[in-house]
Amino acid sequence: MTTKSVPLATPVVPAKRPSSNLIATITSWRVLLSIAILCLLPWVLPSKALAVNVLIYGVLAMGYNLLFGYTGLLSFGHAAFFGAGAYITGIAIGQFGVPWYGAVLLGVVGGGVLAFVIGGLSIRTRGIYFSMVTLALAQLVYHVGLQASSWTGGENGLRGFTVAKIDLFGVSINFLDPVNKYYILMVFAALALWFVSRVLNSPFGAAIEAIRENETRARACGYDVERTKLLSFVLSGLICALAGTMSALHLAFVPLDVLHYQTSGMIVMMTLLGGASSFFGPFVGAFAFLLMEDVFSLWTSHWQIIVGSIFILFVLFLPKGIWGTFLAKVIR
Amino acid sequence: MSDKIDSLIRRKISRRAALVGLSAGASFIAMPWVARAADDTIRIGFPTPLTGPYAAEAKDQVKSAELAVKLVNDKGGVAGRKVELLVRDGKLNGGEAATRTLELIEKDKVHAVVGALSSAVQLAVNEVTRARGVIYVSISQSDTINEVKDFSKYTFHEALNPHMTTAAVARHAIKKGNKVAHLVADYAYGHEMLRGFKRALTTIGAESVGELLHPIGAPDYSTLMPRLRAMKPDVLCISNFGRDQANSIKQAADFGMKQQMKIVVPVLLHNQRLAVGPEVFEGVVGGANYYWELEQQLPSAKAFNDAFRAANGGAIPTDYGAYGFTGISSLLLAMQAAGGPDTDKVVAALEGLKYDVAKGAQHYRKCDHQSVQSVLVLESKKKADMKSANDFFKIVENEKPSEDVLRSCKELGFPA
Numbered sequence: 080m081t082t083k084s085v086p087l088a089t090p091v092v093p094a095k096r097p098s099s100n101l102i103a104t105i106t107s108w109r110v111l112l113s114i115a116i117l118c119l120l121p122w123v124l125p126s127k128a129l130a131v132n133v134l135i136y137g138v139l140a141m142g143y144n145l146l147f148g149y150t151g152l153l154s155f156g157h158a159a160f161f162g163a164g165a166y167i168t169g170i171a172i173g174q175f176g177v178p179w180y181g182a183v184l185l186g187v188v189g190g191g192v193l194a195f196v197i198g199g200l201s202i203r204t205r206g207i208y209f210s211m212v213t214l215a216l217a218q219l220v221y222h223v224g225l226q227a228s229s230w231t232g233g234e235n236g237l238r239g240f241t242v243a244k245i246d247l248f249g250v251s252i253n254f255l256d257p258v259n260k261y262y263i264l265m266v267f268a269a270l271a272l273w274f275v276s277r278v279l280n281s282p283f284g285a286a287i288e289a290i291r292e293n294e295t296r297a298r299a300c301g302y303d304v305e306r307t308k309l310l311s312f313v314l315s316g317l318i319c320a321l322a323g324t325m326s327a328l329h330l331a332f333v334p335l336d337v338l339h340y341q342t343s344g345m346i347v348m349m350t351l352l353g354g355a356s357s358f359f360g361p362f363v364g365a366f367a368f369l370l371m372e373d374v375f376s377l378w379t380s381h382w383q384i385i386v387g388s389i390f391i392l393f394v395l396f397l398p399k400g401i402w403g404t405f406l407a408k409v410i411r
Numbered sequence: 412m413s414d415k416i417d418s419l420i421r422r423k424i425s426r427r428a429a430l431v432g433l434s435a436g437a438s439f440i441a442m443p444w445v446a447r448a449a450d451d452t453i454r455i456g457f458p459t460p461l462t463g464p465y466a467a468e469a470k471d472q473v474k475s476a477e478l479a480v481k482l483v484n485d486k487g488g489v490a491g492r493k494v495e496l497l498v499r500d501g502k503l504n505g506g507e508a509a510t511r512t513l514e515l516i517e518k519d520k521v522h523a524v525v526g527a528l529s530s531a532v533q534l535a536v537n538e539v540t541r542a543r544g545v546i547y548v549s550i551s552q553s554d555t556i557n558e559v560k561d562f563s564k565y566t567f568h569e570a571l572n573p574h575m576t577t578a579a580v581a582r583h584a585i586k587k588g589n590k591v592a593h594l595v596a597d598y599a600y601g602h603e604m605l606r607g608f609k610r611a612l613t614t615i616g617a618e619s620v621g622e623l624l625h626p627i628g629a630p631d632y633s634t635l636m637p638r639l640r641a642m643k644p645d646v647l648c649i650s651n652f653g654r655d656q657a658n659s660i661k662q663a664a665d666f667g668m669k670q671q672m673k674i675v676v677p678v679l680l681h682n683q684r685l686a687v688g689p690e691v692f693e694g695v696v697g698g699a700n701y702y703w704e705l706e707q708q709l710p711s712a713k714a715f716n717d718a719f720r721a722a723n724g725g726a727i728p729t730d731y732g733a734y735g736f737t738g739i740s741s742l743l744l745a746m747q748a749a750g751g752p753d754t755d756k757v758v759a760a761l762e763g764l765k766y767d768v769a770k771g772a773q774h775y776r777k778c779d780h781q782s783v784q785s786v787l788v789l790e791s792k793k794k795a796d797m798k799s800a801n802d803f804f805k806i807v808e809n810e811k812p813s814e815d816v817l818r819s820c821k822e823l824g825f826p827a
Contacts, residue, residue: 128513234599334505
């Protein structure tokens with residue numbers, strides 16, 4: 080008897096997910112296609128300010144989706160990273176005179192450091208406990224924002240750091256012009272899209288999905304689950320902080336509400352609405368949520384009832400969200 | 412399904428179809444600008460928190476603002492041009508209000524912005540208008556907006572500020588040697604009112620014996636009342652706003668605090684007194700920018716009340732509602748004087764404007780653009796003394812407008 084095992088056949092090419100050519104093409108070009116869609120956004124939405132908000136909250140939800148949709152960790156504290164990015168950028172420009180690109184970098188790095196600390200403390204727990212720990216730690220950050228008013232402006236919000244023009248390669252661009260502002264901020268969104276796509280296509284991307292599907296099995300396969308989770312948490316925090324710096328540049332104002340737990344709730348809502356664990360879903364979610372808010376609040380002061388009902392209908396009947404459902408239909 | 416999309420993509424598009432599609436798209440994109448260029452309406456943006464805890468006050472502001480616009484349009488508009496008010500929900504959130512203001516400026520091309528009802532939110536709106544050189548008339552209390560750091564040539568503060576309100580109230584409600592305890596809402600409005608009261612107490616020669624903070628929107632004050640009583644004050648100053656005012660005064664009354672001390676508030680709110688009834692508020696003293704019974708003293712108040720009654724089925728205007736009227740009216744008067752909405756001319760006109768539209772003479776101080784105006788000190792009436800359903804308050808004092816009750820330009824950081 081021989082113990083040597085022989086494979087029945089050697090595969091010529093690695094196994095592929097069964098899908099049509101179109102889907103494969105779209106997936107491999109997803110970053111450029113997403114950017115193309117974003118390019119059109121300011122011309123189809125009712126206002127440029129709304130388009131900029133879709134960019135900002137789209138990036139925010141995309142960062143969140145990395146953790147929630149792909150790693151399977153439900154955090155209720157992502158407002159902390161969004162707010163940290165915004166506050167650090169504002170303080171760097173307003174109080175230290177850092178040029179805008181330096182302030183953006185500081186904001187992103189600062190948000191990442193905060194994510195490392197909060198992530199390091201919270202990923203020791205799981206399930207509902209993880210959600211509660213992230214919520215509690217984010218509330219700590221909120222109260223720092225409230226009390227350290229000589230730095231953050233407290234309840235009044237952070238003011239006095241308007242970026243009126245951006246000097247780039249000898250060209251001075253008027254940043255107050257809504258169209259210029261949109262396309263400059265879109266560059267950041269494009270970078271974030273490329274980065275997230277790259278992460279998801281890497282072995283690391285497969286590892287976090289493995290953890291989401293079955294943590295025990297992923298551990299048995301030899302993955303360092305804690306470290307992978309922490310890394311995913313930090314990457315997610317970095318992207319959310321980038322969204323924060325974009326929001327600070329956009330409004331030239333940081334309201335204390337960015338750190339509030341309602342912001343964390345809104346991120347979850349947008350991600351679910353668009354479709355968690357889909358690449359472009361978070362942008363669709365941000366787009367749908369903000370458009371509904373914008374349109375319905377012009378009609379009635381009871382707009383929250385309409386938005387709430389639509390959200391409930393989605394949770395009940397379309398749990399994959401708008402984009403997730405659309406993709407599922409197309410693939411089938 | 413994917414086959415269908417494939418065939419859709421592969422289908423050739425004829426040149427004619429492409430041209431039709433392109434021109435339709437281009438005209439769709441160009442439409443709003445084409446439409447805008449044709450009309451010469453003067454547009455005024457009005458972001459205000461229609462949803463949230465201050466919604467009652469915000470809705471009053473909208474009613475009064477609409478009335479001010481209607482009165483001007485009935486007389487033929489400003490320099491022959493119609494005026495339009497664009498109301499937006501700022502949701503009592505700085506980011507939201509700033510976004511709405513951006514939309515008003517960039518998309519609706521408003522000529523000026525009036526509104527915001529929160530000391531924090533008005534600073535957000537101010538940041539947006541200041542950077543873009545758009546006129547902003549703020550109609551909510553704030554001390555910060557007067558200071559040089561937040562000053563803008565284009566911003567005018569129509570509302571009272573905490574400094575002048577608390578000083579006037581303290582002068583008429585607190586005596587030399589009084590011991591004063593404070594119950595304060597823990598956010599900007601409460602902090603600014605507390606600072607104002609403390610400063611006034613030093614001037615009067617009264618003593619602060621302690622302060623307790625409560626979170627905004629707190630429903631229960633029962634743990635705080637015994638601690639306040641233990642301070643043995645003669646006067647209790649309650650510096651909070653909206654529903655919090657009614658809840659805290661109600662619980663102070665339940666604890667029998669009124670037998671031992673006088674209750675003083677910076678701003679005595681019409682809507683909150685309406686919500687809880689005369690017994691609870693009886694004897695409470697507080698400030699106000701407007702009270703409808705001014706009509707017995709002032710013809711301008713009478714005219715405002717009558718117009719408001721006619722437009723709103725006999726209802727009377729409230730304190731915060733009146734800000735909507737005075738704010739819009741002063742702006743439209745200045746636009747009329749400037750002969751149109753040209754920003755620099757309107758700013759100059761506002762700086763030189765003397766107006767009396769509802770509450771007696773007013774003008775904007777040159778250095779910080781604060782409206783110099785009368786401050787009312789009111790006392791809530793006993794049920795037996797009320798002559799009508801709306802006869803809530805007695806006017807204790809109508810302090811004449813004076814720059815002396817404001818912080819000096821130098822103290823605010825302006826060059827002398």
